[in-house]
Amino acid sequence: MLRGPRRPRGLCLVLLLLLLLLPLPAAPGHRDAARPWEGTDEPGSAWAWPGFQRLRERLRAAGALSKRYWALFSCQVWPDRCEEDEEAAAGPLGWSLPLLGQQYLDVLTTWYCSFQDCCSSGDCRISNNFTGLESDLNVRLHGQHLVQELVLRTVRDYLEMPQPDKALALSFHGWSGTGKNFVARMLAENLYRDGLRSDCVKMFIATFHFPHPKYVDLYKERLMGQIQETQQLCPQTLFIFDEAEKLHPGLLEFLGPYLVRWAPEGHRAKSPRAIFLFLSNLRGNIINEVVLNFLKAGGSREEIRMEHLEPHLHTEIVESTDSGFGHSCLVKENLIDYFVPFLPLEYRHVRLCVRDAFLSQELQYTEEALDEIAKMMVYVPKEEQLFSSQGCKSISQRINYFLP
Numbered sequence: 001m002l003r004g005p006r007r008p009r010g011l012c013l014v015l016l017l018l019l020l021l022l023p024l025p026a027a028p029g030h031r032d033a034a035r036p037w038e039g040t041d042e043p044g045s046a047w048a049w050p051g052f053q054r055l056r057e058r059l060r061a062a063g064a065l066s067k068r069y070w071a072l073f074s075c076q077v078w079p080d081r082c083e084e085d086e087e088a089a090a091g092p093l094g095w096s097l098p099l100l101g102q103q104y105l106d107v108l109t110t111w112y113c114s115f116q117d118c119c120s121s122g123d124c125r126i127s128n129n130f131t132g133l134e135s136d137l138n139v140r141l142h143g144q145h146l147v148q149e150l151v152l153r154t155v156r157d158y159l160e161m162p163q164p165d166k167a168l169a170l171s172f173h174g175w176s177g178t179g180k181n182f183v184a185r186m187l188a189e190n191l192y193r194d195g196l197r198s199d200c201v202k203m204f205i206a207t208f209h210f211p212h213p214k215y216v217d218l219y220k221e222r223l224m225g226q227i228q229e230t231q232q233l234c235p236q237t238l239f240i241f242d243e244a245e246k247l248h249p250g251l252l253e254f255l256g257p258y259l260v261r262w263a264p265e266g267h268r269a270k271s272p273r274a275i276f277l278f279l280s281n282l283r284g285n286i287i288n289e290v291v292l293n294f295l296k297a298g299g300s301r302e303e304i305r306m307e308h309l310e311p312h313l314h315t316e317i318v319e320s321t322d323s324g325f326g327h328s329c330l331v332k333e334n335l336i337d338y339f340v341p342f343l344p345l346e347y348r349h350v351r352l353c354v355r356d357a358f359l360s361q362e363l364q365y366t367e368e369a370l371d372e373i374a375k376m377m378v379y380v381p382k383e384e385q386l387f388s389s390q391g392c393k394s395i396s397q398r399i400n401y402f403l404p
């Protein structure tokens with residue numbers, strides 16, 4: 001949720017780029033330094049080297065959108081720093097980012113990764129730390145007793161299966177800010193030494209990676225390439241699809257074959273394992289309704305069982321008309337193993353998120369500050385004011401207002 005302690009890497013990147021953009025001593029070109037994106041070519045300098053030339057062309061093209069690009073680029077290289085940019089990425093700019101932009105971004109990322117250990121140079125290490133996962137789910141996630149139980153059990157059972165014959169597919173549902181991304185990240189962090197940075201983990205955000213319906217064929221091709229490459233590299237892979245409700249129906253159909261039972265392939269020493277997570281707010285309202293009715297009837301939140309929720313959730317998803325997800329082969333052909341409901345968060349949960357945010361930034365807090373920040377969220381429905389409409393989203397930004 002918060003920035004990881006990876007600044008030195010960022011610095012490294014900046015230095016690398018400066019090295020690349022500043023003229024070499026042999027090639028005097030002060031003008032370039034002032035406007036690195038628009039430098040001219042000095043014959044005989046390193047710039048004449050075609051590889052550099054091409055790269056610089058790309059950088060120059062990217063320069064037009066440079067500020068935004070750096071945000072996106074660093075998102076791609078350090079996905080766990082992205083959270084604060086997520087909204088921007090999904091906003092109007094994210095939608096209009098030209099297709100070519102994504103290609104430049106990929107080029108840059110690949111190029112950067114050729115120097116750094118974010119790619120194939122050995123960060124495929126699989127850690128499968130179930131103790132850590134259990135502890136994270138119990139300690140860092142608030143108000144989600146069903147998720148805690150279901151995610152730990154299904155993932156552990158799947159990964160401990162001697163010969164799995166299919167991928168595990170989980171669909172996370174719930175309002176924004178209830179912890180879907182957070183749990184996906186916990187899985188990445190506890191199953192892989194390098195978490196979301198691992199070569200074995202791929203995260204796709206529908207409106208960012210696949211924004212334009214007209215390019216769906218290109219996206220399919222790319223997605224296939226990425227899935228296959230990842231699976232060749234790693235015996236255990238994790239694919240996360242955020243904003244799954246916005247995935248193009250064509251892409252959803254395309255994913256079907258990756259989730260069906262694998263044909264037995266002789267005596268493979270080790271079966272590959274793949275986990276697919278689909279994150280969406282699809283039918284979050286139904287979950288909230290069930291919880292609200294349960295509470296109104298005098299029940300306690302912790303008494304809510306999967307039986308209360310899953311049948312509703314499943315039917316509602318199948319019948320949904322506002323998104324292709326419910327009609328996709330993933331749902332129709334029962335390729336999703338579990339629909340995981342994230343419950344709406346109450347005041348006391350938000351308060352815990354605020355406390356965590358203070359602690360993770362190593363800041364002092366008072367009980368009053370926790371209350372004050374938790375009260376800044378909007379609670380719904382209007383009458384009951386029970387659930388935070390934004391869950392625990394952007395809490396860490398909010399606490400900045402309280403800093404001296």
Ligand SMILES: *[C@@H]1O[C@H](CO)[C@@H](O)[C@H](O)[C@H]1NC(C)=O
Pocket residue numbers: 127129131132133135
């Ligand atoms: C698993 O995670 C726990 C809690 O984060 C940590 O204390 C422990 O060292 C980890 N174990 C391994 C083998 O990495």
